[in-house]
Amino acid sequence: MSKNKIVIDPVTRIEGHLRIEVEVDEDNVVTEAWASGQLFRGIEIILKGRDPRDIGLIAQRICGVCTNVHYRASISAVEDAYSITIPKNAEIIRNLVTLALFVQDHIIHYYHLHSLDFVDITSALQADCAKAVTMAQLYHENPYRNSEGHLESVKEKLGSFVKAGRLGLFSNGYWGHETYRLSPEENLVHMNHYLEALRIQHDISKAIAIFAGKTPHPQNLVVGGVTSVADMLNPQRLNDFMFIIKEVREFLERAYIPDIKMVVKAYGESIQRGEGRGSGNFLCCGGYRLPNKNQLFEGGVITGHDFDAVEAFDPEKITEEASRAWYESDKPCSPYDQDSTPFYTDLNEDGTLKSEGKYSWVKAPRYEGKVMEVGPVARMIVGAVKNSPVIKPYMDRFMSETGMKLIDFSSSVGRNAARAIEAQICCDYLFDFMSELIENIKYYDETTWTKYVFEEMPKTTKGAGIFEVPRGILSHFVRIEEAKVANYQVVAPTTWNASPKDATGQRGPYEEALIGVKLSDPSRPLEVLRVVHSFDPCLACAVHVIDTKGRELSHYKIQTVCSV
Numbered sequence: 001m002s003k004n005k006i007v008i009d010p011v012t013r014i015e016g017h018l019r020i021e022v023e024v025d026e027d028n029v030v031t032e033a034w035a036s037g038q039l040f041r042g043i044e045i046i047l048k049g050r051d052p053r054d055i056g057l058i059a060q061r062i063c064g065v066c067t068n069v070h071y072r073a074s075i076s077a078v079e080d081a082y083s084i085t086i087p088k089n090a091e092i093i094r095n096l097v098t099l100a101l102f103v104q105d106h107i108i109h110y111y112h113l114h115s116l117d118f119v120d121i122t123s124a125l126q127a128d129c130a131k132a133v134t135m136a137q138l139y140h141e142n143p144y145r146n147s148e149g150h151l152e153s154v155k156e157k158l159g160s161f162v163k164a165g166r167l168g169l170f171s172n173g174y175w176g177h178e179t180y181r182l183s184p185e186e187n188l189v190h191m192n193h194y195l196e197a198l199r200i201q202h203d204i205s206k207a208i209a210i211f212a213g214k215t216p217h218p219q220n221l222v223v224g225g226v227t228s229v230a231d232m233l234n235p236q237r238l239n240d241f242m243f244i245i246k247e248v249r250e251f252l253e254r255a256y257i258p259d260i261k262m263v264v265k266a267y268g269e270s271i272q273r274g275e276g277r278g279s280g281n282f283l284c285c286g287g288y289r290l291p292n293k294n295q296l297f298e299g300g301v302i303t304g305h306d307f308d309a310v311e312a313f314d315p316e317k318i319t320e321e322a323s324r325a326w327y328e329s330d331k332p333c334s335p336y337d338q339d340s341t342p343f344y345t346d347l348n349e350d351g352t353l354k355s356e357g358k359y360s361w362v363k364a365p366r367y368e369g370k371v372m373e374v375g376p377v378a379r380m381i382v383g384a385v386k387n388s389p390v391i392k393p394y395m396d397r398f399m400s401e402t403g404m405k406l407i408d409f410s411s412s413v414g415r416n417a418a419r420a421i422e423a424q425i426c427c428d429y430l431f432d433f434m435s436e437l438i439e440n441i442k443y444y445d446e447t448t449w450t451k452y453v454f455e456e457m458p459k460t461t462k463g464a465g466i467f468e469v470p471r472g473i474l475s476h477f478v479r480i481e482e483a484k485v486a487n488y489q490v491v492a493p494t495t496w497n498a499s500p501k502d503a504t505g506q507r508g509p510y511e512e513a514l515i516g517v518k519l520s521d522p523s524r525p526l527e528v529l530r531v532v533h534s535f536d537p538c539l540a541c542a543v544h545v546i547d548t549k550g551r552e553l554s555h556y557k558i559q560t561v562c563s564v
């Protein structure tokens, strides 16, 4: 049987540098896959020997997108090590910022990084705007910015790009690919919201900066609490935050959710085939305490799509290993004791990844030795299965309106549905968090910091900051000796999902999800991108020196390399 290899390097419209190689048989069905993180940055090493109070500001530089969540997890790891409980107000302010980030991240991911795998811009130019207006009303009674005149102006704008022969940021699409399924009108409605989403995500940054000082790379967290004292006590600033969130809620209800329903319907056949389905192992830690004592997210572990058996999450069961990753230490061990000394080994002579041996800068995290998928899909499935009073009603409503079943979420399109539902949940519950904050302030609880004396803190200790963040479970582990950081380890969501194979040969989630995917045209591997993008890769987070050995610089300039 002849096998061909398709190489995509770099995968674009993601954060960071990812290389995907797939092997296809004579029917162009994927039979093996390798996901390789192509960037090593060594932030974990930089953190060694630092004062534990300083590391949050450095750790947040792991990524330029997920800055807030690394900041928070890092500060929380130190608080855990020192057994410091932060005041209620500080926790709420942290939650307001983190959940606003969830919403912003999901909107950017869907519209700006992923939707063009489903939406064909060139087809939108054929749309009948009057028909598009009515079509959009099938998915919401009052669709977002849906007048015929406005749609005409969107069409004109897109048309001017094409006429000028410069699609700019749209130039690297597989336009006209035979697996695009939306009608010209549906494509136009999506492109309208693509442009609107640019403004919306910008507004959310403004909301986040009200408490965080700035974004990305916020400034408002310290060990023990937050510094946003004056912001919290200024009603105008609280009001400004909620004003933006209300506008965002409109966008989610009238654009994002209806657009996802449209994709679920048009790509129903892809869902039925389970395109992009992985091993069915899902992991989430839960979190974000609500005023009524419920949690926004439930923790739980599901294996092999067995929705009747959810196990409780236990952080002690997390290990990392690097038998197939470019690090010295191969043995699975607790993240507290993990080592990140790089050990680069060469590629094959033709520049492709080694089928055996090391091939990625991403390590392989495992839970009880098992590979795990993390992210909105894990959270929504676990929440539904555990009858979460928060998540279940949203999931039930979406499933009854679309006919989707729980298993259907475990697919490329399904991950997008789960992410959209989650964006809506996070946005709606921001109102609850804000009410709780106002309620506290009203009763003269203005505390935002728990006083502690650094010199009195244990000199030798350890702690973890473990959170659900937009792309899945994020954990920071710090070991402190002589009041300095002795070891620091991060296991980010993309470390889980972009994981390479391990010593036992288990594939990582991207790799597993690619097996069985059929390509209609191997020179335009759009189906591979659909699968990989559906995970919302953030490679900067997953690996922390660009490899210059054995690779030509020109390689990075090529958008898609197909060596069939």
Ligand code: CA
Binding pocket: 044, 338, 363, 489, 490, 491
């Ligand atoms: Ca790590």
Ligand code: NI
Binding pocket: 015, 063, 064, 065, 066, 538, 539, 540, 541
């Ligand atoms: Ni990131």
